[in-house]
Amino acid sequence: MPYPELMLKPMRQELTVAGFHELKTVEDVDAWDGHRNATGLLVINSVCGCAAGMARPGVLLALDNSEAKPAYLGTVFAGQDQEATARARGLFPQVPPSSPSMALFKDGELVFFLPRHRIEGRTAEQVADDLQDAFTEHCG
């Protein structure tokens, strides 16, 4: 069941103010260049505690601290924008769905994936370290 949009607004804004393009519809996902060209980071956002405490702060920290960054930043909201999330997950059908999670694409290929179980129980700094390593390897 979707959550009240008012409740989600700050969770969405935490990423959009940092430059993430919010993909709320199937059409938005299809139009996003991040999974086709250059490098793109897709964050699958969620309402859970590990999204608030580790995932969103971790990705923001990684983008702040990394010289190499993805060219495109996109986000879908799992449990809320369900059709868009399903479409986005269809970009990497071999990967079990989890949220929050993060997918890094390069030239149309999934090159890095950070599933929920690699986010929960860790610190934002540890999540950021994993992302920065991936940015350095693939976005330099």
Add this chain to the structure above:
Amino acid sequence: MGTFHQGKHELHGITVVVDTHGEEIYVGRCDDILEDRVLLLDVDVHRDGVDGTSKDEYVKKASQWGVFKKHDRLVVDRSQVASIRRLGKV
């Protein structure tokens, strides 16, 4: 650090690997661990050797990508449980 729902086990909300003394091994999100049972959500189960995959090989793959759930909710009898580990620390 898990999520903070009062009265639940410290692994509440965390994805765990529950190995058993038998052939089954489970990966799912821990709801609670009680004296007599383990409650799991969004659970996959693997049997040792099925599809030529050992328990260790299954856990290794699960730790990289996660699992496709087979059950929304599952209860494992504590007497069957050999170990409970965080998937993220495997």
